Amino acid sequence: MELPRIIINLKAYVYGKRALEIAKAAEKVYKEAGILIALAPQYTDIRLLAENTEIPIFAQHIDPIKPGAHTGWILPEAVKEAGAVGTLLNHSERQMKIEEIEEAVKRAKELGLITIVCANDPEVAKAVSVFDPDGIAVEPPELIGTGISVSKAKPEIVKNSVETVKSCNPKVKVYVGAGISTGEDVKKALELGAYGVLLASAVIKAKDPYKKILELANGVLKR
């Protein structure tokens, strides 16, 4: 399955109708510009977005469990059945024990779910590449939500991440995130070797999500 170039993480900011509006905006950009854009909504919105749009829907996290007595946990099978095609893992707001990451990637593979594992720096990115996820998203936590783009403020982190991950596991796609807010930020990230970007605030706070997503997608095209 093709990996998206842009992953919009809705975090716990928006849900329901508003989440669907953003998904519809992303779908429109996808159809017009041909850039694959994924959305990671609240678990409760996965089915809603998957049934009503044609873009890939990701879970924000899955637990490394099999069906059983796990009240309140996120079952990978349930996420898949609801229509998700992949999942984020180890986001800095939802960090995981190392053996949980390994097991969650395994469980996702058994079910054909794409995995994008988050990492706070190039070393962690290299370490998790051992588990052979589909993608790794490097996000310096100090820039998340700031609007100061990692690709402009810390280009060396983008370059290092790409090189380090590739040296250990060349198949893994490298995403970058933190502060990505303009088409220019996206363009720069891809020029530095990233395959795609992971972002939240820029789209969530945009008055016109369609316009913002289109701008970001154009950043992919212009490179």
Add this chain to the structure above:
Amino acid sequence: MELPRIIINLKAYVYGKRALEIAKAAEKVYKEAGILIALAPQYTDIRLLAENTEIPIFAQHIDPIKPGAHTGWILPEAVKEAGAVGTLLNHSERQMKIEEIEEAVKRAKELGLITIVCANDPEVAKAVSVFDPDGIAVEPPELIGTGISVSKAKPEIVKNSVETVKSCNPKVKVYVGAGISTGEDVKKALELGAYGVLLASAVIKAKDPYKKILELANGVLKR
């Protein structure tokens, strides 16, 4: 809002179509026998079950957060918008810090969500009654999933829980759980002073969920 007499916790056992079948069976019993039965499915199934049945749907857990940057967490607003009318909290398989329980109950109240806080013994039940949830479900962990009913094997725990909770907060409804598998177990629990029961395995493992749920509902009627 009326509290259900029977809460079926689907845990991470079933999801999607199978979860909907069980919900439909519960709805049929509700319409025939007039006993209110709630279901607590995976988060991803809340909307599916809420839109397609008339029985109350509960989340298995919510996180004590407000809308914001909380990737992978369970936002109470999202759970509510998806159609849940309430939530379990502090299940023995998803235990919470004491201040998280307090905050989660507050957040649920702000949104009009029913709260059923789980407790492993009468003392914890009394302690959490201070936070004024709608219900407290006492489940001795050593009996969960065994088929040995708390109401038969440890009737004094049911009685103590009811008395202890009522002494501290008379408004709170007391549920019991762990090993409840027959109509007789339900009847006995209510005779001992419980308002309702919380169960999982008996329904999940039943060949005919409708028949099993009907039997359990009859346990409420016979008392």
Add this chain to the structure above:
Amino acid sequence: MELPRIIINLKAYVYGKRALEIAKAAEKVYKEAGILIALAPQYTDIRLLAENTEIPIFAQHIDPIKPGAHTGWILPEAVKEAGAVGTLLNHSERQMKIEEIEEAVKRAKELGLITIVCANDPEVAKAVSVFDPDGIAVEPPELIGTGISVSKAKPEIVKNSVETVKSCNPKVKVYVGAGISTGEDVKKALELGAYGVLLASAVIKAKDPYKKILELANGVLKR
């Protein structure tokens, strides 16, 4: 055993020689002013301070475990054997699940260790009083480390905490903390009904810990 009026929590600020100096200063004040002062140092310093001073030494936390295969956990028996006479529990920097608090208090009682359970507000204080600890320390987290004393800035929290806890479990001593930094703050806390105070920064940052501890002890005497 008599409970201390002042508990100095060294947190992870100081250790070894510096911790011993503060303990010696507290011991001197105790001998001169007759006010019992306890110290809660790093685990690794419990034995050092217990063997070299006559003041009561507390652990900052214990885990709710029995001797066994628990690498890296804090065994209550080990803490006791090293010379601690008590322990803090559920500090806002080391929060515990509700059932862990219950179990840790039980384990401490089996070993004759004093328990002081921390709470962020009067409701949590009331809830944990159900577990019958020796003391409860109410600390509004927003004031911890600020130097703005809870007894001056939020006197109603001190009063409410004392009343609420006493209404549920009259034997439990109520401590208050957060921002306590002068003898005046201590005096005020005790006037409002607190039995004692829990503090850290004021002593840790003091140029002359002896002088600061003496001032705090005089706050107890003056009331």
Add this chain to the structure above:
Amino acid sequence: MELPRIIINLKAYVYGKRALEIAKAAEKVYKEAGILIALAPQYTDIRLLAENTEIPIFAQHIDPIKPGAHTGWILPEAVKEAGAVGTLLNHSERQMKIEEIEEAVKRAKELGLITIVCANDPEVAKAVSVFDPDGIAVEPPELIGTGISVSKAKPEIVKNSVETVKSCNPKVKVYVGAGISTGEDVKKALELGAYGVLLASAVIKAKDPYKKILELANGVLKR
């Protein structure tokens, strides 16, 4: 600093006087057989063992923190000051988030503490080798405490772990653990390429710890 060939993890099994007896037995073997043996006791016993024996003492865990407001946490500086020369990290009974492992290794290096990071399988071992600890201890959790030695029951895990780690970071020493209980088990582990062993039960349950440790040390010599 030379790394020990045998690390005895006292877990939460023994403490105080009994811990010191085992440390004395290990010291005697060290002096007689010349095999360096380390002990990882409860935090509260680090100073006691470090001051009264000449063998290296390890913490069972450290938290990835700097001096500050961290009540109840394990400060690396305090562990060092108490006499520890190193620490275990990420033991299967005390698992860590991946970024905590990275940070804890960094903090230990700043202080000159040896780090032995535990891993449940060769992939996790490879992943953590990226953080450049001094050693990695591979322990299949299903064999811990069983007396069925990993070196006999799963020799391929020992071999794979050594090869995998060396391929990524040749400087790192590989330890194996789980079920190691005889000199023969030790000998076999080293023949398979391990640098040393990590064990607990065999020594803790031994009637004569000196005799058991001598037997284990002879396993190192015989290879």
